[in-house]
Amino acid sequence: MLSESSSFLKGVMLGSIFCALITMLGHIKIGHGNRMHDHEHHHLQAPNKEDILKISEDERMELSKSFQVYCIILVKPKDVSLWAAVKETWTKHCDKAEFFSSENVKVFESINMETNDMWLMMRKAYKYAFDKYRDQYNWFFLARPTTFAIIENLKYFLLKKDPSQPFYLGHTVKSGDLEYVSVEGGIVLSIESMKRLNSLLSVPEKCPEQGGMIWKISEDKQLAVCLKYAGVFAENAEDSEGKDVFNTKSVGLFIKEAMTNQPNQVVEGCCSDMAVTFNGLTPNQMHVMMYGVYRLRAFGHIFNDALVFLPPNGSDND
Structure with a gap:
């Protein structure tokens, strides 16, 4: 009897391990046979000033006026103080910013996604943004309320990137064979990536609403899984010196680490x-x-920037 019980328990354990492995492989070993073109992962760098200066002044002015970014902020009702801080600070520099939450919070004009699940909230927010703004914006930036973003630097980084190409960029992290953009540093999708993602949201075999059979994976990994099926791969954003420009830590922590x-x-x-x-x-x-x-200035010092990104009409940004 004991021998039979022992065999049964071993069978259950082995079965669970097998299912777990299948789940992991199902999330990671995908997409290679479904690539739509050769837009592979690589390290993307910001343009240098010399390249920008080659563009005529009239073209630069036109670029600064036409370049627009839509910002998606995923929030929870309990994060009211963070929510307020984000609304009062950097989101004023987005061409349009909207807050997506599990509830309708009128004071922040949030869009109710009717779910506490962060992956469901993310995919619903992306669908909402694409359906409503696909003809108005070419770049979509998603962040958490603990993130501070400098939108002008984002626009500068994207300046020479073609939004009709499937860009999916930020701070990349590797998990097994899956490379994904960490939501902690913010996620940028081009309109082409948004189109491909939207086409898969209704295909549960490739982009399920729920995670794996055994355990749930984070929303940023789920997004990478879906995009991989569409031939869209994570790309790390860097400056001309190879330093990351999307950071998953605070400035204070970076300085502390550098001092050590x-x-x-x-x-x-x-x-x-x-x-x-x-x-x-x-x-x-x-x-x-x-x-x-945005506010601290050195009197008499002039920044000779090659481009100026103008704030949205009616904005009260700094």
Whole structure:
């Protein structure tokens, strides 16, 4: 009897392990036979100033006016203080920013996704944005309320990227054979990637609403799985020196690490001058970042930027 029970338990354990492996392989070993073209993963860099200066002044002005980014912020009702800080700070620099939540919070004019599941919220937000704004915006930026973004740097980074190509970029992370963009640093999709994602949202075999059979994977990994089926692959965004511009940590943490690891080169060892995002910020830190990035000025110093990105009409941004 004991022998039979032992055999039964071993069978259950082996069966569970087998199912887990199948689930993992199902999420990771996909997409290679379904590539729509050769837009493979690589490290993408921001344009350098010399390239921008080759563009005529009239063309640069036209670019600065026409380049628009739609911002998606995924929030939870309990994050009210973060929500307020994001609304009062960097999202003013988006050409349009909307908040997506599990509830309708009138004071923030949130869009109710009617779910607490972050993957369901993300896919519903992407579908909403595509259905409503596909003819107005070519770039879609998604972030959490703990993220601070410098939208002008994002626009500069994207300047020479063609949105009719399937871009999916940010801070890439590798998990087994799956490479994905971490939501902690923010996720950027071109309109072409949005089209491909939207076409798969109604295909549960390729882009399921729920995760694996055994355990649930994070929403950013789920997104990568869906996009991989459409031939869209994660790309890491860097500056001309190879430094990440989408960051999953706060400035303070980067400086602390640089002081420990590179005490003689704290600035060089910290962050990119063209950083787009930092993550893990408190509401107070959001306002401090806003002060440092947009309000603090050195009197008499003129920045000779090759481009100027104008704020949206009617914006009260800094």
